[in-house]
Amino acid sequence: MKKLSHTVLISSDRDFRVDGKPVGLMPLIVNEEEGPVTILQAWILDCMVRIGEPWISVEKNAYIICQWYDFLRYRGVETLNADESHLRDFLLGGGVRKSNVRSMGSDAQVTGTVTNRNKYRVIVGFHDFWENRHGKSLAVRYGGTLAQLRENAFDRKNRSVSRAEINFSKPENVGAKAEPGTPTLDEGELILEEALNHPNPNRAQTWYLIGSLALRGGARVGGINSITVPRLISALKKERAFKKVAGYAEMLDGYLRPGNRAKIKEILRGMRADRRTFIFCEVRSKGGKLIPLPIPIEVCEELIEYICTFREETKAAFLKAKCRVPPNIFLSNKKRQADGVLTSRAMSNFFNPIFKRLDIDGTIHRLRATFAEAVVRDCYVRERAINGRAWQIKNVLQFASKLLGHDSFESIQDYLNNIIAQELLAGHPVIVGSEENASYLRAVAEKLDDAKDEVFKTALERFFFENGLKPVVEEGRKYSLF
Numbered sequence: 455m456k457k458l459s460h461t462v463l464i465s466s467d468r469d470f471r472v473d474g475k476p477v478g479l480m481p482l483i484v485n486e487e488e489g490p491v492t493i494l495q496a497w498i499l500d501c502m503v504r505i506g507e508p509w510i511s512v513e514k515n516a517y518i519i520c521q522w523y524d525f526l527r528y529r530g531v532e533t534l535n536a537d538e539s540h541l542r543d544f545l546l547g548g549g550v551r552k553s554n555v556r557s558m559g560s561d562a563q564v565t566g567t568v569t570n571r572n573k574y575r576v577i578v579g580f581h582d583f584w585e586n587r588h589g590k591s592l593a594v595r596y597g598g599t600l601a602q603l604r605e606n607a608f609d610r611k612n613r614s615v616s617r618a619e620i621n622f623s624k625p626e627n628v629g630a631k632a633e634p635g636t637p638t639l640d641e642g643e644l645i646l647e648e649a650l651n652h653p654n655p656n657r658a659q660t661w662y663l664i665g666s667l668a669l670r671g672g673a674r675v676g677g678i679n680s681i682t683v684p685r686l687i688s689a690l691k692k693e694r695a696f697k698k699v700a701g702y703a704e705m706l707d708g709y710l711r712p713g714n715r716a717k718i719k720e721i722l723r724g725m726r727a728d729r730r731t732f733i734f735c736e737v738r739s740k741g742g743k744l745i746p747l748p749i750p751i752e753v754c755e756e757l758i759e760y761i762c763t764f765r766e767e768t769k770a771a772f773l774k775a776k777c778r779v780p781p782n783i784f785l786s787n788k789k790r791q792a793d794g795v796l797t798s799r800a801m802s803n804f805f806n807p808i809f810k811r812l813d814i815d816g817t818i819h820r821l822r823a824t825f826a827e828a829v830v831r832d833c834y835v836r837e838r839a840i841n842g843r844a845w846q847i848k849n850v851l852q853f854a855s856k857l858l859g860h861d862s863f864e865s866i867q868d869y870l871n872n873i874i875a876q877e878l879l880a881g882h883p884v885i886v887g888s889e890e891n892a893s894y895l896r897a898v899a900e901k902l903d904d905a906k907d908e909v910f911k912t913a914l915e916r917f918f919f920e921n922g923l924k925p926v927v928e929e930g931r932k933y934s935l936f
Contacts, residue, residue, distance in 0.1 A: 460551065461485040461494070461520045461527075462790065483520060493533055494519055497583050517792075518576045524551040534584060537595035538603065541577060549573045578603045635815030636823040636872075642669040645821070648808045656764045660784055663753070663760055664801055668818055670750045672825035672858060675798040675818060677737035677747050682781040683761055686754075689735040690718070695725050715762050722755045757783065823869075830854045830869040 483494040547553025584590040585601035592599035646665045652658035667673040696702045732748035739745045768785045777789040784796040805818035833854040837845045851863040901910045
């Protein structure tokens with residue numbers, strides 16, 4: 455088989471605009487020998503503009519179409535001349551570019567896995583776009599074209615393939631998949647420590663920072679994937695602490711110079727001393743829109759150091775291989791895949807086995823949930839501290855959803871329900887002005903819970919009387935909120 459170049463998806467850092475309005479990233483499909491692949495690019499534009507699919511969905515579908523396009527090229531088949539038999543062989547061979555699998559009969563069954571079903575729908579939708587929206591003539595087999603395959607073809611076993619129906623066997627029955635849990639903050643830290651144990655120092659720091667952004671900043675893997683160096687530098691330029699420095703823009707643009715790098719980190723440390731918590735950097739949301747991601751300032755310091763050291767090391771490998779260096783912070787060692795950017799899937803594939811090894815219920819996406827629950831808990835505690843028994847759930851949900859960038863309260867409500875459930879078991883948070891005072895109150899609570907220590911309780915009651923204090927009773931509440 456002649457060795458052919460692959461068709462790849464190149465992520466762009468520029469917005470694609472319609473009527474002057476950004477609709478998301480404009481991914482490009484390019485073949486190293488042929489250049490831009492117009493037949494695939496037109497379909498992507500239709501998905502993004504007319505249908506308005508989320509950017510992350512467009513990206514996933516584009517990868518599938520690239521594989522399908524190369525599969526047909528390797529078979530010597532023109533894209534619009536493909537028929538049901540080619541699609542069957544493609545799926546039987548695992549949906550990959552190079553496959554020698556050929557069905558011996560028209561009734562060869564393809565397992566109806568989620569992956570196969572998704573690839574099936576994307577490919578049929580692509581051919582439907584060219585036949586029904588642009589009037590192109592497609593190859594006819596068994597009385598129909600690829601654009602005419604029916605959705606319920608998956609559910610029909612041992613049926614005729616007339617009208618181009620594909621027989622899909624049912625996958626092995628499995629039980630309902632349990633939803634992954636939300637790790638505690640301590641469990642999240644264990645995950646990060648394990649990531650640092652990677653034998654390659656470059657990758658160890660890469661995975662550690664990715665996990666830190668999820669756990670401490672609540673970033674989705676898609677958002678982490680889309681963080682770029684220019685956007686991070688732009689975010690720093692907006693900060694007042696940097697604007698106070700003469701020539702701050704030139705300093706930030708020259709971040710690779712050791713003196714500038716040290717100055718940037720010094721300013722960030724000063725912001726932390728001033729009780730600043732986050733730097734807000736724009737990233738891509740699930741829908742493709744730009745949203746602000748809160749990057750903890752201590753993580754931002756580590757990112758600056760990483761960009762100037764380990765990323766430069768990876769960048770040098772790209773240049774040596776004569777590959778384009780994308781602007782993204784996290785680069786992949788697979789320079790020719792996904793435009794050299796570390797993908798969301800790669801992040802999940804690295805972290806999820808760590809959860810299993812450490813016997814921690816969850817996934818990397820649930821590290822974001824750990825952060826989100828901590829934000830909701832903080833909002834809840836503050837609301838209870840201000841309004842006591844008159845606290846309002848709506849106030850908690852509105853403030854938390856604003857901080858987390860959620861459009862609805864539904865997922866926030868789940869976090870709040872979990873916090874209240876924990877409260878019933880472990881008690882209310884105690885709010886005081888300092889850590890020292892908190893330690894005193896914890897000691898008091900521990901003494902009061904000792905049923906044998908009646909002397910202490912009597913002394914405390916006397917203290918209340920002498921200082922004009924009265925117990926605050928809340929019916930039905932076992933625990934108290936100070």
